[in-house]
Amino acid sequence: MTTMKTWNLKSRPVGAPTLENWELVEEAVPTAGEGEYVAQTLWLSIDPYMRGRMNDAKSYAAPVAIGGRMEGGTVGRVIESKTPDIPVGSHVFHTGGWSTHWKATPKGTQIVDPDLFPLSAHVGMLGMPGMTAWAGLHNIGKPVEGETLVVAAATGPVGTMVGQIAKAKGLRAVGIAGGPEKCAYAVEELGFDACLDRNDPDLTTKLKDAVPNGIDIYWENVGGPVFQAVWPLMNPFSRMPVCGVISFYNATQAQTGLDWGPRILREVLTKRILMKGFIVWDYQEQLPQFVNEIVPMIQSGRIKVREDVSQGIESAPQSLIDVLNGENFGKKVIQVA
Amino acid sequence: MTTMKTWNLKSRPVGAPTLENWELVEEAVPTAGEGEYVAQTLWLSIDPYMRGRMNDAKSYAAPVAIGGRMEGGTVGRVIESKTPDIPVGSHVFHTGGWSTHWKATPKGTQIVDPDLFPLSAHVGMLGMPGMTAWAGLHNIGKPVEGETLVVAAATGPVGTMVGQIAKAKGLRAVGIAGGPEKCAYAVEELGFDACLDRNDPDLTTKLKDAVPNGIDIYWENVGGPVFQAVWPLMNPFSRMPVCGVISFYNATQAQTGLDWGPRILREVLTKRILMKGFIVWDYQEQLPQFVNEIVPMIQSGRIKVREDVSQGIESAPQSLIDVLNGENFGKKVIQVA
Numbered sequence: 001m002t003t004m005k006t007w008n009l010k011s012r013p014v015g016a017p018t019l020e021n022w023e024l025v026e027e028a029v030p031t032a033g034e035g036e037y038v039a040q041t042l043w044l045s046i047d048p049y050m051r052g053r054m055n056d057a058k059s060y061a062a063p064v065a066i067g068g069r070m071e072g073g074t075v076g077r078v079i080e081s082k083t084p085d086i087p088v089g090s091h092v093f094h095t096g097g098w099s100t101h102w103k104a105t106p107k108g109t110q111i112v113d114p115d116l117f118p119l120s121a122h123v124g125m126l127g128m129p130g131m132t133a134w135a136g137l138h139n140i141g142k143p144v145e146g147e148t149l150v151v152a153a154a155t156g157p158v159g160t161m162v163g164q165i166a167k168a169k170g171l172r173a174v175g176i177a178g179g180p181e182k183c184a185y186a187v188e189e190l191g192f193d194a195c196l197d198r199n200d201p202d203l204t205t206k207l208k209d210a211v212p213n214g215i216d217i218y219w220e221n222v223g224g225p226v227f228q229a230v231w232p233l234m235n236p237f238s239r240m241p242v243c244g245v246i247s248f249y250n251a252t253q254a255q256t257g258l259d260w261g262p263r264i265l266r267e268v269l270t271k272r273i274l275m276k277g278f279i280v281w282d283y284q285e286q287l288p289q290f291v292n293e294i295v296p297m298i299q300s301g302r303i304k305v306r307e308d309v310s311q312g313i314e315s316a317p318q319s320l321i322d323v324l325n326g327e328n329f330g331k332k333v334i335q336v337a
Numbered sequence: 338m339t340t341m342k343t344w345n346l347k348s349r350p351v352g353a354p355t356l357e358n359w360e361l362v363e364e365a366v367p368t369a370g371e372g373e374y375v376a377q378t379l380w381l382s383i384d385p386y387m388r389g390r391m392n393d394a395k396s397y398a399a400p401v402a403i404g405g406r407m408e409g410g411t412v413g414r415v416i417e418s419k420t421p422d423i424p425v426g427s428h429v430f431h432t433g434g435w436s437t438h439w440k441a442t443p444k445g446t447q448i449v450d451p452d453l454f455p456l457s458a459h460v461g462m463l464g465m466p467g468m469t470a471w472a473g474l475h476n477i478g479k480p481v482e483g484e485t486l487v488v489a490a491a492t493g494p495v496g497t498m499v500g501q502i503a504k505a506k507g508l509r510a511v512g513i514a515g516g517p518e519k520c521a522y523a524v525e526e527l528g529f530d531a532c533l534d535r536n537d538p539d540l541t542t543k544l545k546d547a548v549p550n551g552i553d554i555y556w557e558n559v560g561g562p563v564f565q566a567v568w569p570l571m572n573p574f575s576r577m578p579v580c581g582v583i584s585f586y587n588a589t590q591a592q593t594g595l596d597w598g599p600r601i602l603r604e605v606l607t608k609r610i611l612m613k614g615f616i617v618w619d620y621q622e623q624l625p626q627f628v629n630e631i632v633p634m635i636q637s638g639r640i641k642v643r644e645d646v647s648q649g650i651e652s653a654p655q656s657l658i659d660v661l662n663g664e665n666f667g668k669k670v671i672q673v674a
Contacts, residue, residue: 052607223602242606248599260598262585265560269579269614270389277606 004029005313007098009064013054016250016324021054022070022317030103037086038103039076041096045123046072046310046319046332047157049279051249061279070098070316073123074336075112086111093122098316100336117298124157124331125298125305126291128280133161134290135283136219136241140276145170147216150207150233152226154195155182157305157331158243162219163192164303165294171217174210176203176226178326185329190304198222204229214238223247228260234273242277249324306330341366342650344435346401350391353587353661358391359407359654367440374423375440376413378433382460383409383647383656383669384494386616388586398616407435407653410460411673412449423448430459435653437673454635461494461668462635462642463628465617470498471627472620473556473578477613482507484553487544487570489563491532492519494642494668495580499556500529501640502631508554511547513540513563515663522666527641535559541566551575560584565597571610579614586661643667 003026010023032038053064053071064070074096081088085106093110096102112122124130137143149166153159154175163173163186175186175195183195194210196203207229214235220227224247234240268275297303308330310319315334323332340363347360369375390401390408401408411433418425422443430447433439449459461467474480486503490496491512500510500523512523512532520532531547533540544566551572557564561584571577605612634640645667647656652671660669 220602223599227598227602242602245599245602245606248603251599255596255599257593257596259592259594259596261564261596261601262560262582262588262592264598264601265557265564265579265582266585267614268612269582272614272616272619273612275605275610275612277604277609279609282609 002029003027004099004101006100007070007313007316008067009054009070011066012056013250015252017051017054017317017321019317019321024314029101032080032082032103035083036103036105037078037081037083037088037092037109038101039074039078039092039094039096041074041076041100041102041313041336042091043075043120043123044072044096044098044313044316044334044336045074045128046316046323046328046334047128048244048246048249048323050320051324071095072097072316073128074102075119075122076102091119093127098313100313120307120309120333120335121298121305123333124307125161125303126294129157129331130161130294131283131287131290132243132280133158133165134294135280135286136243136278137162137165137217138286138289139283140241140274140278141217141219141239143169143171143217146172148172148174148211148213148235149217149219150174150176150211150215150230151219151221152176152198152230153221153244153246153326154186154192155190155306155329156221159219159221160186160190160305160330161303164190165297166217167191168297168302172211172213174207176207176222182329185306189306198226208233217241219243221246231264231267234267234271236271237273238271239274240276242275246324246326308332310334312336339366340364341436341438343437344407344650344653345404346391346407348403349393350587352589354388354391354654354658356654356658361651366438369417369419369440372420373440373442374415374418374420374425374429374446375438376411376415376429376431376433378411378413378437378439378650378673379428380412380457380460381409381433381435381650381653381671381673382411382465383653383660383665383671384465385581385583385586385660387657388661408432409434409653410465411439412456412459413439428456430464435650437650457644457646457670457672458635458642460670461644462498462640463631466494466668467498467631468620468624468627469580469617470495470502471631472617472623473580473615474499474502474554475623475626476620477578477611477615478554478556478576480506480508480554483509485509485511485548485550485572486554486556487511487513487548487552487567488556488558489513489535489567490558490581490583490663491523491529492527492643492666493558496556496558497523497527497642497667498640501527502634503554504528504530505634505639509548509550511544513544513559519666522643526643535563545570554578556580558583568601568604571604571608573608575608575610577610577612579612583661583663645669647671649673 166173186192186195223245523529523532560582
């Protein structure tokens, strides 16, 4: 009997998650019922949204149940099949979760070609982060050549794509990232026009210098002090796709102090700013359009993605903790097998 | 020599404006130069945006200069003309300002027919407030039959139109207004489904009861406690046209306490809310479409507008102070002659 290892949610975190919030369970690999297949996980994606699934709170997706398997995008190889749609030996993308194996029906499963792109790309630039970046720009940001875009968490998987798509469309792209090494990468490797360290005490001043024509698109991934530095520089008719607010994910209590509510509403009005939240699946029907646009950019080398790879399913909890602290450098993926 | 009376801005208010901020000046009525005309003001519109023009702050329009004429929409009769486009005796709409007379060129002047609608309608339901309501709904609110709309300042000129257009399109329309008399008018005369007193200590609870299916469109005119009561009830994919934040216009310092910034950003994301500020002239090219849609609604009696009329140019400053305090009941207009 082959066994599989799965991370289940043991308790809901209060504030930042700790390793104690998960439990690694070992059990027999399931067998496929009629119409099902079983896959061995090769790659598991680790993404900030997973923090939200650990809360028992109303959000855009149901929380993970206590004792339930952590959710996550996976690429795997089919090892058993009782459905003609997903043959044994094929490579598949699915949200298989934090486990060495998964069992599913063909619904929501996508066969991928291992010769066309590296398999991990299907949880990266060709997958959820890539589609997120493209869909948020296409539907909300609406970039226009010559405009200026600022993206927070610039070297994360979504930020990387946002900045590079913006550059491909002829915008000035300015990143904000955690530390000089990430910033150097954004400018030298990804071709951002500038990148600022989010911990720089002079962030506000330096950001102002980096956007001489103001900001037309602010891609919001983080909230908090970065948002506060960006907001005064927003141009009339600027757009703000709200993709994440990672700095608030671990918050346990409401913040007090200066109330930004009135200021946000007032400047949304006077500058006619568009602010809109979204998640990638809101635009699922545009997936073919995304693939058509993005594949040539990847093939021509115009869009690059750096991966931050951990080994083994055991590393999943620490990997998520690192991602929430901004300690990953590139798209966090786990090579499970 | 005929004289005219004009209100000039004497000083910039700190907080709420007082009568001392303006000066009434009497001088000779100007004569028309080549290509110009002179009109006698019949109706002057008083609107909350005028408070913004009194500040020396960057906004969507330039401030009124100290010693300069207060801005305002006017309907008048042409008494002298040296342009064939605007003959003597014709009735015209223009932003003639707080004065008994104005001089202008045909640019930005519109001849109106006094037999088709009451002249004051051109600064009301057929004018800026009407177009504001229609354009904000058409471009941002995007009402869908069966949805629920909430509008603040519901018996003001814009709110009145917003609620009635929403009803005409088959939505549930809930107003928030200042006091039981205004609320009764909204429900009994204008056909709102419900209207709540903004000063009701149970506003939050009553609003919840009034919108059993949540809120799909919140028309923001006010900000402050009304916004805070509305925000938790916003539905996924709801829209929020930000048309005004009257409760902040007189603010002299930033508010402190609970910081609504993180909450706004977080819920914009999780509920995928669209928030967008606008002013009516952003959609100026849609004026013919507005007229085509709105005129039949007015002619059929589906849209009614109540006016709150003051007499004489002398009453302009107090009228604006009243409007900023929500003491008008209906569209504030001044019958100048």
